[in-house]
Amino acid sequence: MKRIQGWGNMETDYTVPDPAKDYLESVVGEPLTKKNVTLDALLKKVTPSRLPNHPLITTDTEERLRHARGQSLNDWIDMMDGLIDSFPDGVAYPETEDDVRVLIEFAKKNRINLIPYGGGSSVVGHLTPPREGPPTLSMDLAKMNRLLDLNEKNFEATLGAGVCGPDLEAQLEKQGYLLGHFPQSWEYSTLGGWIVTRSVGQQSDHYGRIEPLFVTGHMETPSGPIDLPHVPRSAAGPDLRHILLGSEARLGILTKATMRIRRLPEEEKFYSAFFPNLDIGFEAVRAIAQAELPLSMVRLSDPMETETTFQLSGEEKLVNLAKKGLNLFGQGEQRCMFLYGLTGNAAENRLADKRLAHIIRNHQGMIVKVYLGEAWMKKRFLTPYLRNTLWDMGYALDTLETALPWDKIQSCQKSILKAIEHGLEDQNERVLVFSHVSHVYTNGGSLYITYLYRRSKDPHQTLDNWRRLKGLASQQIIDYGGTISHQHGVGLDHKPYLKSERAFWGWTSSRTWLKTPIHNTS
Numbered sequence: 001m002k003r004i005q006g007w008g009n010m011e012t013d014y015t016v017p018d019p020a021k022d023y024l025e026s027v028v029g030e031p032l033t034k035k036n037v038t039l040d041a042l043l044k045k046v047t048p049s050r051l052p053n054h055p056l057i058t059t060d061t062e063e064r065l066r067h068a069r070g071q072s073l074n075d076w077i078d079m080m081d082g083l084i085d086s087f088p089d090g091v092a093y094p095e096t097e098d099d100v101r102v103l104i105e106f107a108k109k110n111r112i113n114l115i116p117y118g119g120g121s122s123v124v125g126h127l128t129p130p131r132e133g134p135p136t137l138s139m140d141l142a143k144m145n146r147l148l149d150l151n152e153k154n155f156e157a158t159l160g161a162g163v164c165g166p167d168l169e170a171q172l173e174k175q176g177y178l179l180g181h182f183p184q185s186w187e188y189s190t191l192g193g194w195i196v197t198r199s200v201g202q203q204s205d206h207y208g209r210i211e212p213l214f215v216t217g218h219m220e221t222p223s224g225p226i227d228l229p230h231v232p233r234s235a236a237g238p239d240l241r242h243i244l245l246g247s248e249a250r251l252g253i254l255t256k257a258t259m260r261i262r263r264l265p266e267e268e269k270f271y272s273a274f275f276p277n278l279d280i281g282f283e284a285v286r287a288i289a290q291a292e293l294p295l296s297m298v299r300l301s302d303p304m305e306t307e308t309t310f311q312l313s314g315e316e317k318l319v320n321l322a323k324k325g326l327n328l329f330g331q332g333e334q335r336c337m338f339l340y341g342l343t344g345n346a347a348e349n350r351l352a353d354k355r356l357a358h359i360i361r362n363h364q365g366m367i368v369k370v371y372l373g374e375a376w377m378k379k380r381f382l383t384p385y386l387r388n389t390l391w392d393m394g395y396a397l398d399t400l401e402t403a404l405p406w407d408k409i410q411s412c413q414k415s416i417l418k419a420i421e422h423g424l425e426d427q428n429e430r431v432l433v434f435s436h437v438s439h440v441y442t443n444g445g446s447l448y449i450t451y452l453y454r455r456s457k458d459p460h461q462t463l464d465n466w467r468r469l470k471g472l473a474s475q476q477i478i479d480y481g482g483t484i485s486h487q488h489g490v491g492l493d494h495k496p497y498l499k500s501e502r503a504f505w506g507w508t509s510s511r512t513w514l515k516t517p518i519h520n521t522s
């Protein structure tokens, strides 16, 4: 059963071992509060529905609460600390394109805001209903989740847009194929959500970015249905797929999508290496990206992320032993962990691994083939549950991300970390902040920043602190000319920054060119 408060299902927990608790206390301080509002109290806050009756729509209170927010930190504060003050007025679960059309017509006729709902994993405020104005209907696509066609000649599969990661791959795997898009939210996020937010999976170097995987799709819009062209590529003007990719529900409801698929890989391996410091690590990752090796993923953690990963692993003895070994080989306190993946044909993997080893050694790196890479792989969809545990311990955790060219990325990373680390000093609050580089390109890479601070007894203060830290970091990103989002999208949280990023195109927001918005974000 999916949680209403927090991430994931009720049956899964991520346990934080006692030494890790001590570590967090030593870095940010003893937690101030652990109190959450109860589910009953939240349900009592749900305001009466303003929707006319409709056979496809439920106005059940719990359903409306479940669809009221996503997973951004302010969503969490709303749901856990009870600050929530806007709800969809109803929820619909269409099963067919006819249902979707009927619901759009109903929304048009009754002047209702429509918010498509995929897996609800948005971390930038895509799903928040407006506090004022017309009523809101949440359209949950969960029942449009089937494999509709598998074209083995074209290596293409057509699926309902509401299919979530595990169900999608299970249906393809039965036939010997995979899509391979693995965002960390894979357990719940959906095909439609991935496409309209331009999401990026963890194995982005091989098959993880959604854009090249997306072939075509069907949309229902307020102006009627749209079938995108079905061709491998076209030079006939702007590519319509790229207007849909990243449109964040402003154009319509994507009901199904045809995707490029692959045969299941012959082999998949995940390994690790260490570099003595971040400067060398950055140089190594750039060299690896520019060598264009056929790797499926790379990830370089800064020293703080490396240390925190060790501390939270719960493997105290193993970690102490590993640290001793690493020290002996010149990988001291400033060590940076590097993870990489090899996916595909075994012989090609061996060759890529050999060339990679050469680059790593040229950068004073040390390769560790045991444990760490596989441990990352095994826990990759469990890690988001850590946020639940930390919240319950009294810590608020958020992440943000950007992408920059290689000649700017390191200075921007330093500035963001500094801004966040010192962001709450006037309240004598410390912030734990760390980062990694992943999703690399020959000309640059993406930065992923994680920060953690103590929840306040007053939830408004927790929220103000989030706004401040997010604002400080976002300003650094804008000042360095980075993108406000490499993978999470715009939503409401990044709306204030879109203008500076798009200024050179003369856009103030996507609405400039959209006459019939059906969604409230940006």
Ligand SMILES: Cc1cc2nc3c(=O)[nH]c(=O)nc-3n(C[C@H](O)[C@H](O)[C@H](O)COP(=O)(O)OP(=O)(O)OC[C@H]3O[C@@H](n4cnc5c(N)ncnc54)[C@H](O)[C@@H]3O)c2cc1C
Pocket (backbone or CB within 6 Å): 007, 070, 071, 115, 116, 117, 118, 119, 120, 121, 122, 123, 126, 127, 141, 161, 162, 182, 183, 184, 185, 188, 189, 190, 191, 192, 193, 194, 195, 196, 197, 198, 199, 200, 201, 202, 248, 249, 252, 253, 254, 255, 384, 487, 488, 489, 521
């Ligand atoms: C723990 C965690 C880890 C994450 N890791 C990653 C990651 O590795 N990479 C990454 O890119 N993102 C990541 N995200 C962000 C998020 O998972 C992605 O943005 C994802 O693509 C959202 O998909 P969803 O189905 O959950 O969409 P939702 O959150 O339900 O919706 C997001 C937006 O898409 C719209 N939408 C959804 N379905 C449709 C549809 N069929 N038609 C039209 N509009 C639609 C919604 O209206 C909304 O505007 C993570 C989030 C969490 C909570």
